[in-house]
Amino acid sequence: MAAVSSLSFSAIGQTSADRKVNVSSARYLASNFEGFGFRTSLLYHSLGVRVSTAASSSVVHCMSTATDVPTVSETKSNFLKAYKRPIPSVYNTVLQELIVQQHLMRYKRTYLYDAVFALGFVTVYDQLMEGYPSDxxxxxxxxxxxxxxxxxxxxxxxxxxxxxxxxxxQTSSSLVEFPSRDGEVEGILKDIAERAGGKGSFSYSRFFAVGLFRLLELANATEPTVLEKLCAALNINKRSVDRDLDVYRNLLSKLVQAKELLKEYVDREKKKREERSESQKANEAVKNCLGEYQYVGR
Structure with missing residues (x-):
């Protein structure tokens, strides 16, 4: 992907490509999202808790025990129990696909929560749910x-x-110079670099890639070389990051198109309901007038 760091998330969100998307076919979005998914094997593994010494003392990484690992259906069921209200299909289909893929990643043996991953997920979620009827x-x-x-x-x-x-x-320079500085976030990034370099457990994901890109965007680091330097400092494969950001961009493009068509559909239905309501009111008014006329005529 050429010069990915020069793209803004707002630009991604506003991509307007071919509008030949059938809004009733949310499966198309899901299939695109599956490409963005996390294809990992569900491995059962033993307990492990590691407290980072490279980062701040608040950074704690936890691994699950075999007895802690739920099934995909249990995770989906937990979600549906926690949120019982209906979700529009254009959002729900993608959310269901996402939760399945993230379940597999979440219970992978090498999975460890980190703040960059969290930033990536929050960014993805907020982009996907932008325009949802209720905050x-x-x-x-x-x-x-x-x-x-x-x-x-x-x-x-x-x-x-x-x-x-x-x-x-941050600036383009200070962003990639975190190894030479002290600070809470610098400590988090150093810990990630250490683990990704082979001195601990690290599981790269596409949420992590989006988190990196979000850092670049907020720092206004638009030069393509900055992403390369940041990946090098974190011991992350830039090729994987480029590929995953490209998939993410395409996903958002498809989602934007689908949401636009959904909005048009909702607007049409709303207009039809208003027209039916006006027609009904007019009929009732006519009936009332006729009724009064008949009463007076007696």
Whole structure:
């Protein structure tokens, strides 16, 4: 993907390609999302808890025990129990695909939560759910989704905000110079670099790639070489990041098209309901007039 770091998320979200998308076929979105999914094997493994010494003392990484690993259907069921209201199909189909793929990633043997991953997920979620009819429901769905995966939704939001605030204060140079500086976020990034370099467990994901890109965007680091330097500093394969960001961009493009068509459909239905209502009111008015005329005529 050429010069991916020069693209903004707003530009991605506003991509307007061929509008030949059938809004009734949300499966098309799901199939695109599956490409963005996390194809991993569900491995049962033993307990392990590691507290990072490279990052701040608040960074704790946990591995699940074999007895802790639920099935995909249990995770989906937990989500549906936590959020019982109906979700429009254009959102629900993608959310269901996402939760299946993230379940497999979440219970992978090498999975360890980190703040960059959280930033990536929050960014993806907010982009996917942009324009949802209710802000309150959007937050409730987020809460139910993360809790269904047995993680802390508040931690996701707090860590994402922490990295966003840090990135806004950075430049193209300072962003990639984190190894030489001290600080909470610098410590988080150093810990990731250490684990990704082979000194601990690290599981790369496409959410992580989106998290990196979000850091670049907030720091206004638009030069293509900055992403390369940041990946090198974190011991991450840039080719994988480029590929995953390209898939993400295409996914958002398809989703935007589908949501536009859904909005047009909803607007048409609303207009039809209003026309039916006006017609009904007119008929009632005519009936009332006729009734009064008949009464007076007597």
């Amino acid at each position: 309150e429901d959007r937050d409730a769905i987020f809460q139910a989704y993360i809790k269904a995966l047995k993680e802390n939704p508040q931690q996701y939001r707090i860590d994402a905000q922490k990295l966003e605030e840090w990135a806004r204060a």
